[in-house]
Each structure stands twice: as structure tokens, then as C-alpha cells.
Amino acid sequence: MKVVVDGHELDLPAGTSAIDAVFAAGRDVPYFCAHSYLSPVGACRMCLIESGSPRKNPDGTFVMEGEGDAAKPKIFWFPKPMAACTMQATEGMHIRTAATSEVVAKSQAGMMEFTLLNHPLDCPTCDKGGACELQDRAFEYGYGASRFGFDRRHADKHYPLSDFIILDQERCIHCKRCVRYFEEVPGQEVLDFIERGGHTFIDTEEGGLPVGFQGNIADICPVGALLDNVARFRGRNWEYDHNPTTCTLCPVGCSITVDARNGRLERIVAGENREVNEAWICDAGRFGHGFASEGRLTGPLVRVNGELRETTWDDAIAAMRQGLAYTNPADLGLYLGSDSTLEEGVALEALAGLLGTRSVDHWPRYPVGVNAPAATMTDVATADAVVILGADLGEEAPVLELRVMEMLRGGIIPPEFPHGTAIADLRLVERPARHPERLAVIGPDSRLAGHAGIRVTVERASGGDLLGALLNPRTDEARAVLKLLTDAKQPVVILGADVLNSPSGAFATQISDLAMRTGAKVLAIPAGPNSNGLSHLNLVPRMGGLGYARLSDAPAAFISRLDPGKRARGFTVVHDTHLTDTARLADVVLPAVTNYEKRGTIVNLEGRLLPLRQSALNAGEAADLTRTLAALAEALGVRTKVRGLKSAQALLRERLGVNVENLPESGVIQSLGQRHEAPTGLRHTPNLWTERMVPKPNPSSDPRHLTIDPRWELPMAGQPGGDD
């Protein structure tokens, strides 16, 4: 399809919207309401263009213009500018943007003036200042001067939609992104326009926004109307160090940007990864970052006369050398958290090999892995049937829930252009028709079960053989699930904690049989954020070794970023970010970095290798596990192969055959070979919002905590606004 934009001819796939044609041509057009993953509606009227198409005669030839060889199809222009986001580019269409058309430039400036009529000029105090679409576009496309002489409209400036989201009603430009987001993406229709005309505002009747995915509306709001209450008034956009990295609170591995200021983590916003999280992250990932900057351990602690005292790394190493002097190194248990990176895992594996220790474990993990064709997130979104077996996605992998919702509305994934994901995909529509019959949920109740066409409830008390209920169906519903799987062309089975925790002996074979029989791909949700990656390293108890469940029987232990609340029989070293209950019991406590300030690699639930990058957070002398293990090796008097990131990555290349240096931001899926499995003796209960992640109320943003001193009352106090 040939389209001419500002005189440049380009070749575009059929179905491209005019706005994407403009960007594909390297030209610019302003827009506020269009969003790659939302339906285009043309609400803001900013993406105006002039467009025209050739017209055909009744005999099928084009209406021509010019004489002889110079003749070319005559372009019939629309009599007025059109919104580019809702218009499809067609064969031979001509488009003029503001760069070449006076009409467009003037209408955009007029539209901008119209939008700014009632938008307060809050930029010096607005949290969006410096990152505001409206601010940037007003500079680029506006008149640059105001003809407005009246008082502006005033409305509530601190209208809480929920604990996490504050609405500034004056700033809203009614682009409807948030309304469309809630009804199209998580399928929760909780926001809508109330009133009409100049009185319109956004509100909910549901008594707050549902926790799960509400934070995304703060990202997509093109102005500062919807703000992240956790990060509000913490800093200006240009003061933050923006660090694109990967979220490691659950196994999905969403792309995020960590915004830090003065060594504190102030805000997390979603990054785009088309393959994993598209542009969305869950509320836990966005708002649950308080722990990274609060109450951190910044230096090593050593127990002296029964009390933990601050010390230096050198003294801590000396204390470990002394404490472990009479312990056989092979008896030292090594335990690490499952959100550790692959580099840290391979460093631990190397040290364990060197010491000959058999008590190695990581937690949380499930006792069994699945050897069936693995489904990717995109497979889930584009499947024609999804069966969820014993999983509460809201706790285990929230963004996977959004991809399942995407499947329910037809699995339309916007195409990719050189300028990025399509800005307006015309196949996405408002209030899309959903296909609940494509989703079956077996197991306990969850948020997603409400959207499922087929529900099979299996009582956990009655043994709860969920897989059995699917393989040997006894009820009509269960038979319907099996039929759904058999009839579908690209089915996906998602396995969660309730099936993976206590698998029967034949579990692995049953799953691969089921996959073979039905052609289904299987997505087993790992227990920890990097359980998938760590399972490819030999980090499970070897013959005669003590697993994590039997940690307290170990003669001595090194525990990294795990909090079982108990210690080993003998000398115990804890490596953690905070002074946890376990750290309080330890002999030596070493400060750890959080995953926000780590470099390394994790493997998400699809088997995708994703990079972690280091944010500028103040963590004192904290070290990651690789360096801490080097210190431990020093204390034990051995020379380990891995002493830092580079040597760990070199070992990973040797060990798993992967090159994890310079991974692309969107990650790569690569086979990591054999898995190591072992019984755990423990049951893992997925819990996304851990206690330390729950945000503490911020006194400065809650007006109830404000104490007003009458001596400081200003003359304008009590009057609305103040921005004119």
C-alpha cells in the first residue's frame, strides 16, 4: 500500500492508521488520547492532518490530472482536517501534517488553545511537569500566547480515587485513556465520565479502584491529572535517575523504569516490552518498592557478647574465619532466595562445588519441573483456548492475567513499526466483544475465574487432585474443559501453585502426555522470580544434604536473602537487605543489595533471559551475592572461580552455554538445558504483597495529617486554585 506523507512516498502494510503512516514517514503529529494498547477513539482532536485520496471513474480508471505523461491520479482532499488516529490509511492516500500544511498547523494550535482553556498552568508544582505530553506539545504546536482573560474553571485538585491514585480534576483533558484502559485491559469497568460538557470529570461509583492494575492509569495519563500517590511530590521528573530494568517481585519479569533521587527509590513506572508486559505492570510492582529505601542494612554486623555490632567487611570476614574454623566446609549449608540472579546462582554453585557441600538449596521452588513445549506470554495472548489449573494469577503472576484478558478479547497484538509499536491499531475497539468460552479455570476461586466460561471447582479438602479432575473428568464441566483443549488449535495450559506444590509421582509424564495429546503448550508458573533460571543450576540438596526445610539441622549455614525465622545449629551467616528475624539470630550479618541495584540476569516464567540493571540507590557497603560469596570463600581460605560479575558471566557461558552480556532490553528466550529437581518438604504459598512492600502512609500527602498553624495562614487560603 503506497501512502504519500508530506511528499514522501512510503510502502505500508494494509490496515495501518494514518497516525502510524505519519510516524512511519518520520514526521510528527501530536496526540494525547491514542495509546498503542488501547482502542483509538479520536477524543483529543490533536492528531489533525489533511488527507486526500484518488478517486475512480465508473469504468475503474483513476480520475486523472495533468496532460500526457505528466498525468497522475487527481487527489480529492477532505474539506477539513481529520483525526489521524481513527482514520485508516488507504492505497494512494496523501497526508499533509503541520510541517507542510498551514491549515493543519492552525487547527492544531486552535485545538491546543481549546484544551488549555480550562487546564491550570500548574507546571511549576505539577508532578508531571517535565514529563507532560500537554506541556511538550503546547510548546511545539501551540500559539505560544494566551488570549484567555477569564478565571479558569476550578474543581477538586486532590480527589482520591483510591489510596494509590489521586485525581486532579482541573488538569484532566478528557482523553478517556484511563476509562478505556480499565474496561479494555483488566476488564474492570470502574471509571467513567460523570456529567457532561465543561463539567465532565472522571469518577467511580465502586468506592475506589480495584487493587491489581490500577497504577497503570498514572502512567498513561498524558497530563498530571492521575498521579501515583506513593511517589507524589517526591521529586521532579528531571531530577530522577531513570534506570530501565526488570521487576523481580514475581516470575513475569516486567520491564520497569526505576526512578531514584538522592539515593532513594522514589518511583517505579512501567517500561514497554511487547513480548512480556506490553506497557502494563501490576500494583505490587509499582507501589511495593518502599523497602528498597527504608531501614536498609548498610554495613556488616557481627555478634559480640551476644549482641550484633556494626563493623567493617574485613572484621566480618575475620569473624567468619574464626566462627567457621572448626566446621568442615562440606557441612556448611548454602541457601539463597529464588530472586537471586543467574550470576549469583552460578557463583554459589561454584563455591558449593569447591567446598564439596551437599546442603545447597534455593527457595521458593517446586519439587518438580515440566517438560512440555513451553508457552510464551504472547502464546497465551494469542491462544484460542486457555486452561488455568490451580493458579491464582493475581498472587503468582499478575501480568499474565492481563495477557489472558487480552486473549479473551481476541488476542489482537498491535503491529510493530520502525517507530515502535503501532500508536493506533484500528482493530482494537472500545468495549470489545469478549470470548469467555475460551477460558477454563480449574481450582480455587480467583479474580480471573469471574471471566471464565467454564469453572470447575475442586475442593482442596477432598484431596484436591486438580490434574486428575482434568485428565479423568467426572463432571460435565470437566469434560467441557477437556473438549475445549482437544478442539482448540493453539491451546495453552497454565499450571499454578496448587498443582505444582504437591505433584503425584506421575505428574511430569501426565503433563507431557496431555500436551502431546492436545497439542497444548504449557506454562508452569515458577515459585520464585528466578526459580526458572536457578533450576538449571545444581542448587538443590545433593545426596545426604540438608534442604532448606531442614536448615536448622545444618551444622553451619550461609543464608542469602531468605527469612525462615530460624538459624543453623552452629555458626550462621545471613546476607540480607534488612535486619530480618533470621538476621537477628545470626552470628554475622552481611548487607545485601536489592534487585533494583543489581546487575545480572534473571529467567522469567517463559524461560526468557532478562537483564537487571543497577539503579543509583544508597545501600552503603551492601554487596550482591557474587561478591559476598567471594568474601565467604576468603574466610574459608579457598579461592573460588567467581569473584565478580564478569567471572560469573564467563562461568555461565561455560556452564549453560548462554551469553548474558549485553542482553537486549526485551530479553531472549534460550534453552538452558537440564533442570535439577528435588523434593522440598515445604509448601510454597504465593503471596505477592509481602508485609515490607505495603506502603506506609505518607504524612505529607495526606491532608488529614496536616497541622495548620494559624500564624502562617496566607490571605488566599481557603480560596480555590491560585494558579491564575
Next chain:
Amino acid sequence: MSYFADKQPLVADIFSRYPASPQGRRSALMPLLREVQNAFGYVSETHAAEIASLCGTTATEVRSVMSFYSTYHTVPTGKYHLQVCSTLMCALAGSDELWDHLVSTLDVQPGEVTGDGRFSVQKVECLGSCGTAPVVQIGDEGYYENVTRAKCDRLIKAMRADIPPPPDNPVPVTVREDGRQMTAKGERVGASIHDLAPLTGSEA
């Protein structure tokens, strides 16, 4: 307090006018709201929630639709609900002054009902009768046109005595299948497609 529980035939009738799909169910929102409003004079939150669950939508959307149209009320209205057009033509013809006169005479503000339960007032957007501005609509019945201060006083007096004059122009409310419009009182308004006759005579 469920309003539609014992009105299944009515509910079925309303739903039968729309496609039997989730989208179709949502379309029944407005007639259901109208039904409740006709019965109580306004739609309470409880009833709005009931309608939301009947239509398979949320209370937020019901509120959104209700607040878009000035014809739905969330608070009780008086026996005579006076709606003053406040859009440009009426404003130029003095609807602001009329409004001030009305609220001070009746001592009532939007959302309130006078002590005797007779009057409530509301400013509404364009009533589409610019030629006879300023216009006041009374309930759902019709328009009082060219309402001067004197006319306003006369109307209020008549309403206080419960003998209001008929509206100058009744509101066409029903459109039948043949395109015929009927007023609330069942009078025919305008033409229907059956009244159309082919043009005869010489063509110009």
C-alpha cells in the same frame, strides 16, 4: 428494595427490544432508568445499582449515563419540575434573570424541593426552542415559551393553585413504528410516512 423483582414481563419486554448480546443488554439501560423515574420521580442509588446488575454493567456507568442527560434525576423532584434552558439563545433572551427570579420567588435551589412538595428547579442545556426563548420545560410535559417575568409569576400562581395552564408546546415523546410522534397525552404531532403522498402535477 428491589423494583423490578415483580416486573419480569416488563423487564423481558424492554430487553426484547435489543439484541440478545452483552452489548444489547447494556442498551436497555435508558428505558429501565426511565421506568424507575416514572414511578418515583427520580432514580435512587439502590435502583441505579439494581439496573446496573440487570444490564450487566457497573454503577459507575449508570451514573455516567444518568449524569449525561439532564432528564434523569438522582434526587426527588417536586410535582412541578421547572427546567430553565440556559444555553445561548435563551441566555441572550434573559434566562439568567428568569432563573434568578424563579429561585428567589420559589425560595428553592437545584436539588431541593419546596416545603409544600410542589416545586423543584433545574438549569438544562439547549431545549431546542431558540425561536421562542426563554423557555421553561415543565416536567416531561411541554414547554412554556417566551417566559417573561410577568408570565412566570402567572404560571407560578396557577401552579400554586394546582391549575397550571397547558404547556404552549407539548413535548413529542413517543415515536411509533410508522414514524408517527405522539405527545404524552396521546395527541398526534407532525406527520407519519403514511401521510406522504407521491408528488403529482407537472414537474417543474
